[in-house]
Amino acid sequence: MTAVVERPAAPGPPEPLASTPQQKPEPVRRTGVLLGAILGIWVLGWLLFQGVATLPLGRATLTGFHTRLNELRDSFDAARDSNVILDVVVGGIRDAIDAVVVGAQDLLSQPAFPRPVPQIGWLGVVALLAWVAYALAGVRATILVVLSLLSFGVLGYWSESIDLLIVTFTAVLIAVAVGIPLGIAMARSRAVTAIATPVLDVMQTMPSFAYLLPLVLLFSIGPSAAVVATLIYALPPVVRITAHGLRTVAASTIVATTSMGSTKAQLLRKVQLPMAKRTIVVGINQTIMAALSMATIAALIDGPGLGEPVIQALQTLDIGTAFVSGLAIVIMAIMLDRTTTAASQRAENERRVARDPRRRRIALVVGAVLAGVGVYLSRSYLWAADPDRLPDLGRPLADAAGTATDWFTDTFSAVTGAIKDGFTYALLNPFQSLLADSPWWLVAAVLLAVAFVLGGWRPTLTTAVCLAVIFGVGLWQDTMVTLTMTLVATVLVMLLAVVFGVWMGRSKRADTALRPLLDAGQTIPPFVYLVPALALFGTSRFTAIVAAIVYAAPAAIKLVADGIRGVSPTTVEAAESAGSSRLQIITKVQLPMARSALVLASNQGLLYVLSMVVIGGLVGGGALGYTVVSGFSQAQLFGKGLAAGIAIVALGIMLDRITQHAAARSGRR
């Protein structure tokens, strides 16, 4: 007799929100047909007008805009001591950061005059950092830190490595100090979110290369410019993830604690921050990894660290040296990633395991004493201070890597050459011709039309503005070449993403096997990817594209895999029970249902590829990247490099907006 009471309310539906009867029928979108038509018109126009109005610019040629930027740089240099803002504000920031960095270098990495070695020698640094790792992340992380630090010394890059750590962590400390309060403010106020979000968007979508020259304008070259560039690049993750962590604290918990009379401050301190702690540590991890990758690149503006030997080696085609210094960067990336990940897991587990807090306290004190002994030894004995006294594995390793590369290229040059040429002639050149040899107005019209078809009015407007900027800075054809490489590389990235993403999404085993590799791939600073690409393919556009694909693929693959995995198992089961073949399930169910993940993956892929293609200017990528690089090295090309940076940003924003709107659209359907 236990009657079930729940029953559909027969008279009148109870939920008026669920059904909106006066919904207008969506207009049928024929995106594919429209894009095909655009392509057809484009090819036709290209056939007719090839080579007309392509706006080329010679390597050393400057436009009026570029010379004006040069003059601007000169006037900044001249005004550095006289102008109040430049002298007091910017100068103050510069001096403060320089003081911190140089002070830390004296202490840890560079000879502190009159000492021939730093205040604290290698043994002391290892002991201190090991203690920090133990306190924050546990025993395993400590072992990893010790081994990694020793390997820097053994590879012969002790001071460069510690310098890189100093630049990275100076930026990270500022980023955390600014970012967490900002994240809190964003989580609590819509107004702050509305203002901060587009700024963070720009900071994140801007290819790292584009930051450097404007900062040189303000800070001149050196550690402070490097730290500020790193800071700008590393700030968004911690802000975003902090805000996200606070926002995702369950609404029911917030209501429950509010219903008990918590004040806003109590809510933040006792509920939101503790519950978001783990997420915030993840944000700090992301910030550290971003900072590391930018601090490496900042070697281009004379930032101290491991980036310097890599760049030198890339420019002299010394693969062996590039390999060893790149290896040191990879080791550092793994060390930082593992340590911070362990720290975030610890934040979660600490309270769970009811360990005796006294034992931990004793261990910490013992560790501190050991660290003190290490520091004392490193100040008293040269063997504990001078990293050159460590056995040198770097030189032999570099030689071996150089020999191996030589052997490889000699033996397989036919294969690698065939791949490179085939790709270049069959795909890259025709497409580049279509983009760069068409009249500028034709390409502009095509891009606007594509933006409209994919995303509607708003991205079309943005595209118009971006194209105007690119036209205005006088680097149209270079931009088109860069765009070509970006698009071609992105297409290949998406192919990889679909193949591997579907595989990983469908097979748990493939996922477990590949995901750690992809994660590792994502932690490595992009710079490092240039080394193997250069070793295999020499200097060429193709090399830059290969590096870009390797750099961008992991993120795209993971997005697609997650999208496929996110397709409701019930739907897949239903399709299976209807008798679909495996291919049909993939093409008719899983891929269409994961469409927004695919579009998002291409958005991310485009931005990653763009930033890497530009860095590829260092290994023969040419076009905008090359122009930026030469802006660093040649004073008279500074203005042109800066203009190239602006063009890169415009290109990035344009691609981002178009794909973002396309993603939003596909998500809506």
Next chain:
Amino acid sequence: MSAQAPPVVSEPVEDDVSARIARLDEARRNPLLHVDGLWKVFGARSDRIIGTPDADLSRRDLMAKTGCVVAVKDVSFDVAPGEVFVVMGLSGSGKSTLVRCLTRLIEPTAGQITVAGQDITSATDGQLRELRRKHVAMVFQHFGLLPHRRVIDNVAYGLEIRGDGKAERRERAQEMVDLVGLSGNENSYPDQLSGGMQQRVGLARALAVDPSVLLFDEPFSALDPLIRRDMQNEVIRLHHEVGKTMVFITHDLQEALKLGDRILIMRDGAMVQVGRPDEVVGAPADDYVRDFVSDVPRSHVLTLRWVMRDPRPDEALEGPVMGPDTVVKNAAHRVLASAHPARVVAGGQLLGVVDREDILRVIVAEEPA
């Protein structure tokens, strides 16, 4: 489930029931919670709708016309001290919004709310906080526990934020943990407990601040049926022990009938009926309520008041004497065993009689036709 073995709830003697009804009716003249003309309309410029003809539109029409949704529509009721008041309705009927309006977790659009004589609608933020900290506590469907705190610290949370000393709040929290039958689990984390145990933590947390009113927002809807029954008995037991005034939200009619002194039935934000369980089942206000209660075993809810009739002249008034608020099910045995109709008597006056046929009619009517 209940480790503490709650005392078996004895069937209240029928005179007690009548006395309780009378006492609550009397106490309601000076209600602990008073709600008058409460409205909640979601949407832009929602305050302009009340008082216009638009307010009388159906939800769907109003949505189409103004884009606003009426969640609570002109609701008024009084709750006596010590009363268990159940608000019952299907999902989307506005009951959860209503209960959140009571402490202004959701800001009401119009109307008046008074708790123990204090006007809530005009209270400042500080007064409101004071009210939430000391006088009104709430239990939630999804518990709303803090995952990073142990059970004992969750229970002590309300005491902590109002500034009670550590030793004092520990002691009080431990009492509450014991009261809800969670002794031994005070150092666990919420995710180490079953759903039923987590809700006991929620209950202990609400009781810890010794509030005068307890609000329950569908507290047992997320639990398994067996555990739900356990928890319902737990609430009845706690009500006996601590005698708190309770406002209980549910979509489960059985739960409403089991727990409520009175039941408010809502539909599309509006009140449909307010009454004691036997009134709701015995005299449904409209077809909606009638349909709703049609599956209820009537003999479990209806009292003799609903089945008695005037004695026929030929009947001997020698049967057993019973109170008018005796539930039919409980009276059945004695009436069926007696040769004469039972007499329904209150205050020494004969109200009517009930014979076998009257009882059987109620019981048989429940069999599906």
